[in-house]
Amino acid sequence: MDFRKQKLSIEEAKEMDMVQYLSLLGHEPSKIRNNDYWYRSPLRQEKTPSFKVNRKLNRWYDHGLGKGGNIIDFGIQYFDCSVGEFLKKLDGGFSFQEPLKSIPKREGEPEHQLKILKEIELSSYALIRYLERRKIPVEIATQYCLEVHYKLNAKSYYGIGFKNDSGGFEIRNPYFKASSSPKDITTVKNGSDEVTVFEGFMDFLSFKSIRENEVNNTSDFVILNSLSLYENARPFLESHKSIKLYLDNDAAGQKVARKALSIGNKYHDKSRLYRNYKDLNDWLVHIEKQQKKRLGSKL
Template structure:
């Protein structure tokens, strides 16, 4: 595949074969098992391969970072750039040479951190359209999210911000995923003896939108914001009598669910509801309005 096409669209970029793209950067898998191609992470230094590309899904997941996505999600992290800048790189406007990164951290070396400039009520039309595309009601999103304006690498951006328990934000817009420090879980406490767990806040908002008219008992919620924070969340989770898991339908999410179920009878895995989709939000996007109403009580 020629990665140097002109006028490359976001949709076209997302369809590019991730394995071939990594090969063009000089990365080859350390092992291949079925559709899973395992690499030493291009995003950090490691000895044991924990960066996986599922070639069937054409998506990557870095188990050490607890993050993943499509080729664009990878590119903006790899090059520390915006979506537009990455598309230019893909078009051939910039060299495909590996960016000069030193994985040996120098003591007191300043990091390029995302800086929050301001947070306001959600009002941006592009963000509203994005929420509509994800089938999230605006009233549900505005109840739990903010519009966050931030700076990264001396450039300003904005997105949907979801605050964690330490004051950091998970930020999403149609083209970019980001996090501000400190990284942490988000808990929503309703004085319940039951807790429901999600990897990301879009799944939480999906759950709330499906249950928007349900006036029955409301559980506590934990949004991990990264699967790597599951262990940190366990003391709070296991203080409840019942723990409902709505983790992503990928290898990492399924592995955590299996381990949790084997450790305690409190855990219940609900991923079968969206077994043909990557997560709860993906399932919600693909079901009709009538199905949404009819299936809401299954949650």
């Protein structure tokens, strides 16, 4: 593994984007209003979001606790640690894409700008920590993913790479989503008459991590990698007797699910399981750890 250490100053730490760091920890905003990002507090249990990050000021405030401050103030509260201990934790999470302000902010950069430099075994400490925050065991991720080093707009980065059927990659790290050409679906074929469908590979990995101890879990799988590829996937999907859909709980995902259900009774919408969350991985991140052992029967 890559355990490279970098000396990080307090001032450098304070410049790190709180929104991006919370995403690294598995916390996504419940609502966004101008520069204000509202969360269910990472520091305590709550149902109504009262933890705010002002992205322009890069400061947080927890209305329930009556406390706030910069990223260091948050870190020592979140991890119950010293400033020095928190700086060491930050080294592990932010070391693979610097400087922070140069990181692309948009999701859909033109594909021709992204060039794959090399593919290696997933080993970066920072990427593995990211997977851990998403509740994905590294032994599951390494079965299906690689560490992909790539160049974008003359800058070099790396991330978790998930290969599609045409040899392109879906690439994820805490700050950036990208795809390399050619774009395509990913199929995992086990010779089953049942197929399970996911919108993105993080949900697929979540499913596999929940059912990792089931020897007889032999479903075929399709990861769309984009909802726009649903029609491309239909011939393979409909060659099966049963099609289980684990699409996102947003308007676009549910629209595709409704369309699929209208085609015939082969399709089964399984999104009710995570109906209060945006997708299967979001649900997995938020459930209690002790529940994980009992989840396989629900899927």
